[in-house]
Amino acid sequence: KQESIDSLLNDAQQRSGMKCTFSNRTQTASGGSFDTTCTGQQGTFKGHTDIHRLDDEHVSATTHMTGEGLGKGGNLSFKTESKIDSKYVGADCGNVKPSEP
Numbered sequence: 001k002q003e004s005i006d007s008l009l010n011d012a013q014q015r016s017g018m019k020c021t022f023s024n025r026t027q028t029a030s031g032g033s034f035d036t037t038c039t040g041q042q043g044t045f046k047g048h049t050d051i052h053r054l055d056d057e058h059v060s061a062t063t064h065m066t067g068e069g070l071g072k073g074g075n076l077s078f079k080t081e082s083k084i085d086s087k088y089v090g091a092d093c094g095n096v097k098p099s100e101p
Contacts (some may be wrong), residue, residue: 017041029053036065043069043076057088 018040025034031052038045047065054060061084068077 018045031059043067045069058086060085 018038020036020038023035023037026032031050033048033050036045036047036049045065045067047063049061049063051059051061063080063082065080065082066078068075070076
């Protein structure tokens with residue numbers, strides 16, 4: 001659900017001290033995408049995420065991020081790319097409980 005995603009993103013912002021905005025959100029039956037811009041004491045970060053529903057059990061996502069900030073040695077910049085592949089294994093998660101907001 002969208003409110004669940006928003007809640008997770010807001011929680012991550014509060015823990016990191018970053019202020020993030022999300023734009024260009026799109027959602028279809030087979031996935032979605034959004035852009036992210038975050039600013040804080042650590043610096044400024046920008047990125048784009050694509051999410052793809054492959055079938056009823058598989059979802060993949062890619063995120064591309066760039067950033068500039070302050071490190072121990074002075075200014076730094078970075079570029080990162082990540083890919084997530086997930087598989088639904090069932091409604092019973094055993095001893096694993098949902099995270100608290």
